[in-house]
Amino acid sequence: MTTTVIGLGKMGRALAAALVARGYPTTVWNRTPGRAGDLAVTHAATAAEAFAASDLVILCLLDFASVTDVLDGVDLAGRTVVNLTTNTPAEAVKLFALVTERGADYLDGGIMAIPSLIGTPAATVLYSGDESAFQRVEEVLGAFGAARFLGAAPGLAALNDLAMLTGMYGMLGGFVHAAALVRAEGVPVVEFTESLLVPWLNAMFPALMDMAGQIDSGDYMAKESDLAMQVANAGIGEVSRSLGVSTELSDPLFSLMRRRVEQGHGSDDFASVIELLS
Template sequence: MTQQPSTPAQNSPVTVVGLGPMGLALAAALMDKGHPTTVWNRTPEKARDLVARGARLAPSVADAVAASPLTLVCLKDYAALYEALGPVGGPSAGRALVNLNSGTPKEAHAAASWAAERGVAYLDGAIMVPPPLVGDPGSVFLYSGPREVFDAHRDTLASLGDSRYLGADPGLAVLHNAALLGLMYATMNGFLHATALVGSAGVPAAEFADLAVNRFLPTVVDATLVEQAPNLDAGHYPGDLGTMEMNLNALEHIARTCEERGVYAGQPRLMRDIAARAIADGHGGSNYLAVFEVFRKAAER
């Protein structure tokens, strides 16, 4: 769909549908940046503070999406999107819809088709920060779908944070969302497990956090991943400085230490099993990054 040229960000009205904690943060950030903001929520009482600040509470979702050239939807999932906007068919011609709930790439493709059938300009999106950081220039927001839709509303979306356009495939935003959240949970679990392990000897979490987060991770993990990322694309895993066999030995020691200290050992056992799988696949002499081949080739099995 052909989009109208974007208007100056401070003058462009925006609608926000869904006023959970994130929806409230979106609307507040837009208002802070000078956007006339219309809001709608199934429970109107949630809009009370926004209305007191000057937001307009729409009497219906149809009225809400008709009020602005851009509607941001921040609901639980794709089913909630269809439930809320299905009866009104989405925004009318010349207006755009940006969906900011989480889900799967397959669901994002279905939503893009749903929008296209109704003549709606559609972007799928993902918010990669908690509500208090919405509006910060460094907060990352991901978008995927037609480039012309993103470009038409780039200035408005920039009011929320650092807008990253990922490509025309509408599933890319939720795919990155799942990948980054998976990284977050794995990192959090790694820290929490490590803290529990040293905590078995009475080491305070605050003391260990300084060593682990401020010293160890930036030097040993972060720098290594950035430096070695091109080797993942090339499938190049030289074991000059340490092989998978050596790493399996270390993982075995971690698991045994957890068992000895009475700390949950399921997590290191899983990591040990993954390394063993990589060795079984012929990567015993490679470095630990060859585990990447186990992950990306799982579907082939």
């Protein structure tokens, strides 16, 4: 199968390199020329020429607007278009309609990796949209990492991508607050992270599965650590403030936990806080 990669930014270049490494003949196009480095690819002079060159066309551009710019006026008929640009679920639905109306198949994707992980087992790419198109090109997409098809609704990959990033940012926010606390007392952050924080977070990860089960069932009754106990002492807030560490990251979460207790759910587990978000 011949492939085209449109967009040779940091991520697009890594995708093109992964295809070349697997031996797929690859054509590339980038708005600004000269971004392919020493990759063994064919250079298209225009986006239209790049689409015409291959059955499978992969887009990896900055945002939704850059994708619609590039698709404007290009003949898409007969192509399988895989868009790995980060976009919203609603934008994925718009692109699905726009591309399929012009006679091509559409898959929307979300890359769960940084460029250096592309082509390694640590990379996962989420896909949604046309399932038969996915099956046809799945082996090629495997060049990037694990290829996970989530369903026919075009926005599913974007939704899950953003949800996974939300989980990650919660963890990163907890990390910088924890690091600020120990740093305020002169504890080396690397030592704390390696010997205490990472083992602790690893020990806590299985609790996410228990909480997921509680959310799906709606039964939040705490077996071990209820919300009333968790907000009974103001330790994190008070200690942070006394050390001159901002509580901007933890305050919103603890105020939700306290509100849930005030509403009579003190014997629930932490997961019941979701009811204040939905």
